[in-house]
Amino acid sequence: MTVILRNVRPWGEAASDVQIDDGVITALTPATSDAVIAGEAAPTGAVVVEGNGRILLPSFSDVHVHLDSNRIGLPFRPHTGAPGVWGMMLNDRKNWRDTEASVADRATACLGAMIERGTTRVRTYAQVDVDAGLERFEGVLAAREAHRNRADVEVIAFPQAGLLREAGSADVLEEALKLGADVVGGIDPCSLDRDPVKHLDIVFGLAEKYGVPLDIHLHEPDQLGLFSAQLILERTKALGMQGLVTISHGYGLADLPAAQLQELIDEFAALDISMATIAPAGQPLPLQQLAAAGVRVGLGQDGQRDYWSPYGNADMLDRTWQLAFTSRFRADELIEHCVAVATVGGASVLNPQAPRLASVADRPGLNAGDPAELVLVEGDTVTAAVMDRLPGRTVLHRGQVVADGLELV
Numbered sequence: 001m002t003v004i005l006r007n008v009r010p011w012g013e014a015a016s017d018v019q020i021d022d023g024v025i026t027a028l029t030p031a032t033s034d035a036v037i038a039g040e041a042a043p044t045g046a047v048v049v050e051g052n053g054r055i056l057l058p059s060f061s062d063v064h065v066h067l068d069s070n071r072i073g074l075p076f077r078p079h080t081g082a083p084g085v086w087g088m089m090l091n092d093r094k095n096w097r098d099t100e101a102s103v104a105d106r107a108t109a110c111l112g113a114m115i116e117r118g119t120t121r122v123r124t125y126a127q128v129d130v131d132a133g134l135e136r137f138e139g140v141l142a143a144r145e146a147h148r149n150r151a152d153v154e155v156i157a158f159p160q161a162g163l164l165r166e167a168g169s170a171d172v173l174e175e176a177l178k179l180g181a182d183v184v185g186g187i188d189p190c191s192l193d194r195d196p197v198k199h200l201d202i203v204f205g206l207a208e209k210y211g212v213p214l215d216i217h218l219h220e221p222d223q224l225g226l227f228s229a230q231l232i233l234e235r236t237k238a239l240g241m242q243g244l245v246t247i248s249h250g251y252g253l254a255d256l257p258a259a260q261l262q263e264l265i266d267e268f269a270a271l272d273i274s275m276a277t278i279a280p281a282g283q284p285l286p287l288q289q290l291a292a293a294g295v296r297v298g299l300g301q302d303g304q305r306d307y308w309s310p311y312g313n314a315d316m317l318d319r320t321w322q323l324a325f326t327s328r329f330r331a332d333e334l335i336e337h338c339v340a341v342a343t344v345g346g347a348s349v350l351n352p353q354a355p356r357l358a359s360v361a362d363r364p365g366l367n368a369g370d371p372a373e374l375v376l377v378e379g380d381t382v383t384a385a386v387m388d389r390l391p392g393r394t395v396l397h398r399g400q401v402v403a404d405g406l407e408l409v
Contacts, residue, residue, distance in 0.1 A: 001021070001022065001047070001399065001400075002019065002020065002021050002043050002045065002046040002047070003019075003020040003021075003046065003047045003048075003049060003372070003396075003399050003400070003401075004017060004018070004019055004020075004043075004046050004047070004048045004049065005017065005018040005020070005049050005051050005056065005374075005376070006031070006032070006048055006049065006050055006051055007031045007032075007050065007051045007052060007053055008031075008051030008053075008054060008055070008056040008376060009051075009053065009054070009055050009056060010028065010055075010056045010366040011055070011056070011057065011336075011363045011366060011382060012055045012336075012379075012381050012382040012385075014030065014031075015030070015031035015053060016028045016029060016030060016031055016056075017029050017030070017031050017032055018056065018366075019043075019046075020372040020396075020399040021399075022399065023371060023372050023398035023399035023400075024369065024370070024371060024372060024399070025366065025367065025368055025369065025370045025371075025372050026368055026369075027368060028366070028367075028368065047401075049376075049394060049396075049401060051376055051394075054376040054377060054378055054379075054392065054394075055376065055377050055378070055379055055381075055382060055385055056366060056374060056375075056376055057118075057339065057343055057365075057366075057374070057375050057376075057377060057382070058343040058344050058347065058364075058365035058366060058370075058373060058374060058375075059118055059119065059120040059121065059343065059373040059374055059375045059395060059396070059397070060117075060118045060119040060120070060121070060316035060317070060320075060342050060343055060346070060375065061119070061120075061121035061122070061123075061298055061299075061342070061343060061344075061345070061346025061347045061349070061350060062114060062119050062121070062122050062123070062124075062299070062300045062301055062316055062319075062346065063121075063122075063123045063246075063276045063298035063299065063300045063346040063349045063350060064123065064125075064248050064276040064277075064278055064298070064299075064300025064301070064302055065114075065122060065123070065124045065125070065300050065301050065302065065303075065304070066124065066125045066127075066158075066302060066303045066304075066306065066308075067106075067107040067110055067111060067122075067124040067125075067126070067140050067143055068103050068106075068107055068124075068125070068126050068127055068136040068137075068139055068140050069092060069096065069127070069136075069303050069306040069307065069308065070106055070107070070110040070303065070304040070305060070306050070312070071099065071106065071304070071305040071306050071307075072106070072109065072110045072113055072304050072305055072312070072313070072314050073106075073109055073110075073113070074099070074100050074101065074106070074305075075100070076305070076310070079309070079310050080095070080307070081307060081308055081309070085187070085188060085191075085192055085219060086161075086192065088307075088308045089160050089161050091307050091308075092127075092160075092306070092307040092308060093131050093132075093161075094307075095307045096132075096136075096307065102139060103135065103136050103138075103139025103140070104138070104139040104140075104142035104143060106139075107124075107139050107140050107142070107143035108142065108143040108146045108147070110143075110304065110314055111124075111143045111144075111146075111147050111151065111153070112146075112147060112150075112408055113314035114151075114301075114314045114315075114316070115147060115150045115151050115395060115397075115402060115403050115408060116314075116393075116395070116403040116406045116407060116408055117314060117315040117316065117317065117393065117395075117403075117406065118315075118316060118317060118375035118377070118393055118395050118403075119151065119316050120150070120151045120152065120373050120375075120395065120396075120397040120402070121151065121152050121346065121347055121350055121373060122151055122152070122153045122154065123153075123154040123156060123183065123215070123276075123300070123349070123350055124140055124153060124154070124155055124156065125156045125158040125160075125185060126139075126140040126141075126155050126156065126157060126158060126176070126181070127158055127159075127160045127161075128157050128158065128159060128172045128173055128175075128176045129159060129160060129161040129166065129169055129172060130161075130166045130167070130168045130169055130172060131161070133172060134172065134175060134176060134179065137155070137157060137176050137179070137181070140155050141155060141180075149397075149400075149402070150397055150402040150403070150408065151397055151402075152350075152397075154182040154183055154350060155180075155181055155182050155183070156181065156182065156183040156184070156185045156215050157173055157176035157177055157181035157183070157184055157185060158185035158187070158217075159172075159173050159185060159186070159187060160187065162187060162188070162192045162193040162199070163186075163193055163198075163199055163202050163203070164193040164194070164195055164198060164199060165192070165193065170202050173185075173202075173206065174206055177206060177209075177210045177212065178210075181212070182212060182213075183212055183213045183214065183215050184203055184206045184207045184210070184212055184213075184214050184215075185203070185214075185215050185216070185217070186199065186200070186203035186214065186215070186216035186217065187216065187217040187218075187219075188217060188218065188219055188220055188228070189216075189228050189231070190220055190224055190227065190228050191219070191220050191224065196227070196228055196231055197231070200231055200232065200235055203216070204235045204239060204241070207239075207241065207244070208239055208241075213244040213245065213246065214241065214244060214245045214246070215245075215246040215248055215276070216232060216245070216246070216247055216248065217248050217249055218247050218248065218249050218250050218251070218252075218253075219249055219251050219252075220251070220252055221251065221252035221255065222252045222255045222256065223252075223256075224252065225250065225251065225252030225253055226252070226253070226256060226260065226264065229247065229250070229253065229264060230264075232245065232247065232273070233267050233268075233271060233273070236271045236273060237271055242271050242272045243272040243352035244352075245271075245273045245274070246273070246274045246275065246276055246349060247268075247273060247274075247275050247276075248275070248276040248277075248300075249276075249277065249278070249280075250275055250277070250285065251280065251282070251283075253285070254283040254284060254285055254286060255283055261286065261289070262289065265286070265289055265290060265293045265295060266293060268290075268293070268295045269293040269294045269295050272296070272352060273295070274295065274296035274297065274298065274348070274349045274352070275290065275295060275296070275297045275298075275349075276297070276298045276299070276300055276346075276349060277297065277298075277299060277300075277323070278299070278300050278301065278302040278319070279299065279319060279322040279323035279325075279326045279327075280326065281326060282326075284326050284327045284328070285297070285327075287327055287334075287337065287338075287341065287360070288334075288360055291337065291357055291358075291359055291360050291362075292359065292360075294356070294358070296345065296348045296349050296352065296356055296357075297341050297345050297349070297357075298341065298342075298345050298346030298347075298348070298349035298350075299316070299319060299320065299323055299338075299341050299342040299345070299346055300319075300346075301314070301316065301319050315389070316342055317342075317377065317385070317386065317389045318389055319342065320338050320339055320341075320342040320386055321386050321387065321389065323338045323341065323342065324338040324386060332381065332382075332383045333360060333361060334360060335382070335383045335386055336363070336382045336383060337357075337360040337361075338386070339382055339385075339386060340357055340362065340363060340364075340365075341357070343365060344356070344357065344364050344365040345357055347365070347373070355370070371398070372396055372398065372399035373396070373397060373398070374395070374396040375393055375394070375395050375396070376392075376393060376394040376395075377390070377392070377393050378390040378391075378392040378393075391405065391406050392405065393405070393406065
């Protein structure tokens with residue numbers, strides 16, 4: 001099938017017409033005039049989508065989201081979580097079964113809202129533990145199935161409660177992998193499970209056994225975070241898992257002394273370890289250093305209005321604004337780099353063979369041969385689109401329009 005995007009501005013540049021064949025961008029040409037448009041400019045049988053001068057971007061890639069815990073669209077509730085990962089997890093455990101809608105319904109609705117706003121590539125966590133068993137995992141699988149023609153979704157079997165504090169946790173994690181989880185998750189091997197060697201032996205062992213990537217939450221501070229990261233580096237190298245390991249958050253790494261931080265970034269680049277951030281408050285990830293070293297970095301929304309946090313609204317353009325804001329960026333090039341991280345940067349986290357960012361000035365993803373995972377947004381410039389976050393969006397997945405005007409098609 002041929003689709004023509006007429007009068008769009010790729011990455012905010014000159015107006016172009018973009019041809020898509022069978023889900024792949026095949027040609028970009030200067031925008032046709034009104035006189036030509038009135039004739040038969042489009043190939044016979046092609047679907048024409050009017051861009052009306054909007055900016056064309058690669059679609060968003062949310063590479064760190066917890067669809068199983070979100071409360072998007074439900075009545076707002078007071079925040080009741082206790083400090084720390086374990087306290088927050090217990091608060092979630094106390095409340096999630098009493099939520100007004102099932103995991104499947106909430107995950108399906110939230111994923112739909114994300115697609116409406118421009119996200120077509122997703123890596124989501126699904127909590128598996130001795131309390132939930134596989135119930136939350138199965139709910140996320142149902143959401144993926146409901147939107148199978150609108151977005152590509154990877155599901156992480158995620159041991160939010162750790163693997164060593166409760167007997168049987170590792171067994172539930174492995175059962176989810178047997179049922180088709182795409183990624184195995186890990187979390188704070190020192191501060192939560194207090195036995196980093198055993199924790200990492202389990203998660204790396206399962207990743208190797210089932211031939212899946214690994215994504216590890218790392219909330220640990222400063223030198224403790226560095227210690228865990230170094231253990232992750234050792235195992236990645238020993239098992240030949242280059243390109244298959246992601247460290248999510250990495251909160252403490254930005255607090256390291258400059259020389260230690262640069263050395264760690266260089267090691268990440270050498271072993272092709274990627275990072276996922278949620279643009280938290282506090283010390284931001286050093287995006288410019290990571291880009292210069294060639295480290296793949298993606299963006300995600302984390303939990304959304306759940307029992308952990310009242311933040312989140314299913315809109316990755318909003319989270320891109322937050323990434324720019326918390327990074328203290330003002331220059332257009334750096335704000336656009338945040339858009340690149342949120343789109344093609346995340347896509348390269350999901351697929352290490354995909355085009356990756358070579359510098360803060362790099363703007364890939366809209367060339368002939370690239371997959372037609374696209375979003376049209378309103379704005380004078382890309383930076384203006386981030387600042388204003390207007391509703392006039394059109395979303396394409398595999399070259400087909402799947403959402404328009406913040407509504408699913």
